[in-house]
Amino acid sequence: MKIGITHEELYYLLNKKQGNVGHWPHESPWEIMLGAFLVQNTTWHNTQLSLKKIGDATLFDPEIISKLEPDELVPLIYSSGFHKSKSNLIFTWFKWLAEFNFDKQSVIEAYPTSTILRNHLLTFKGIGNETADVLMLYVFDQKCFIADNYARKLFTGLGCPAANDYLTLKHHVEKSTELELFEWQDFHGQILEYGKHHLVGKGPHQSALFEQYFLEV
DNA sequence: GGCCAGGACACCA
DNA sequence: TGGTGTCATGGC
Numbered sequence: 001m002k003i004g005i006t007h008e009e010l011y012y013l014l015n016k017k018q019g020n021v022g023h024w025p026h027e028s029p030w031e032i033m034l035g036a037f038l039v040q041n042t043t044w045h046n047t048q049l050s051l052k053k054i055g056d057a058t059l060f061d062p063e064i065i066s067k068l069e070p071d072e073l074v075p076l077i078y079s080s081g082f083h084k085s086k087s088n089l090i091f092t093w094f095k096w097l098a099e100f101n102f103d104k105q106s107v108i109e110a111y112p113t114s115t116i117l118r119n120h121l122l123t124f125k126g127i128g129n130e131t132a133d134v135l136m137l138y139v140f141d142q143k144c145f146i147a148d149n150y151a152r153k154l155f156t157g158l159g160c161p162a163a164n165d166y167l168t169l170k171h172h173v174e175k176s177t178e179l180e181l182f183e184w185q186d187f188h189g190q191i192l193e194y195g196k197h198h199l200v201g202k203g204p205h206q207s208a209l210f211e212q213y214f215l216e217v
Numbered sequence: 218g219g220c221c222a223g224g225a226c227a228c229c230a
Numbered sequence: 231t232g233g234t235g236t237c238a239t240g241g242c
Contacts, residue, residue, distance in 0.1 A: 024223095040224040046240055047223085081238040085225080128225045148223060192223060200222085 001158045005214070007177040010158070013214050014190035023189035024138045029104060030060045036134040037089050037126065038080040049079040062102040066094035089126035096124075104139060114142045129166050137188065143181050145173040146188045150195025157210045 005013070026032045034054060039047040053076040058064040068076075073087040080086070100106040111117035114136065121132040129147075136142040145151070147169040155163035155173075162172040179187065198213065 036223090039222090041222065041237090042224090042239075043222045043241075045222090049240085079239060081222095081240085082224090083238075085237070126225065130224065134223085146223090150223075188223090195223080 001155070001160050007173055008179060010214075011179065011183060011187045011190065014194060015186060017214075018190055018193050021186070021189045021193040023185040024134075026138075028060050029139050030062050030065065031055075032138050033093065033135065034060075034065075034090065036131050036138075037086055037093070038077055040082065040086070040126075040131065042080045042082075046080045050077040053077070053079075062094060062097060065090070066098045066102075068094075085126050089124060092124060108140055114140070114144075117142075129170070133170070134188075137185055141181060143174075143179070143184045145170050145177070145184065146191075147173070148188075148191075150199050151188075151191050153199045154191060154194065154210070 001007075001010075024032055024035070026035065031051060035047055035051060038050050054060065054065070057076055058068070068091070070084075070087040070091045073090055074083045077083055077086055077090070097107070100110065108117065111120065117140065118132050118136055121127050121135055122129070127135075133144050133146045136144050137146065147163075147166045152163045152166070152169055155169060160169070160172070163169045198209070
């Protein structure tokens, strides 16, 4: 990268600067899945309103959630928007999980490689690259990089030429970065935290600003 | 009252 | 393959 630090160093700088940001707040894996779907193009605040309603109605019991029809899900998730598509996704997702008896280890073992599992996640209508990676990283415990909007802005600002496309940046970072699983999880949280404070409403090319921030450790 | 948020997808050329 | 419209709510 242009400012001459490795991806690992970037992560450690963010972590040192911002401290513990709590990578993905949750009480259970079911809450992570629901959060990943509901937060699409929505604020975390709106997502939490929906999660609270689902929790009140189901206690996040996957068996109970899996028995809810899309029409029954709509009033629970209304506040996070796109309720038609999101209710259908939750419905089909938990029906699929039921085939594995809601055991995520069984899901992981049913697919020969993490790439094959990820490709299957992408077959769900409503799961794209970013949501698939959130699930892989936080639910199925697979090391990966989430090249979301904030990450692409940040890496572009740092002079990374591969950052304008989701998959290009994802693969670039993954093949050239050595981190533990919990660090990959925290990396996303750190970028998100940084993005919410420094990237909202700003254009992608802010390298001077980034350098000033990171070198002021 | 317009703009945007921790996207995804269909459609078009 | 790349660009654009659409889905929808809540906060500022």
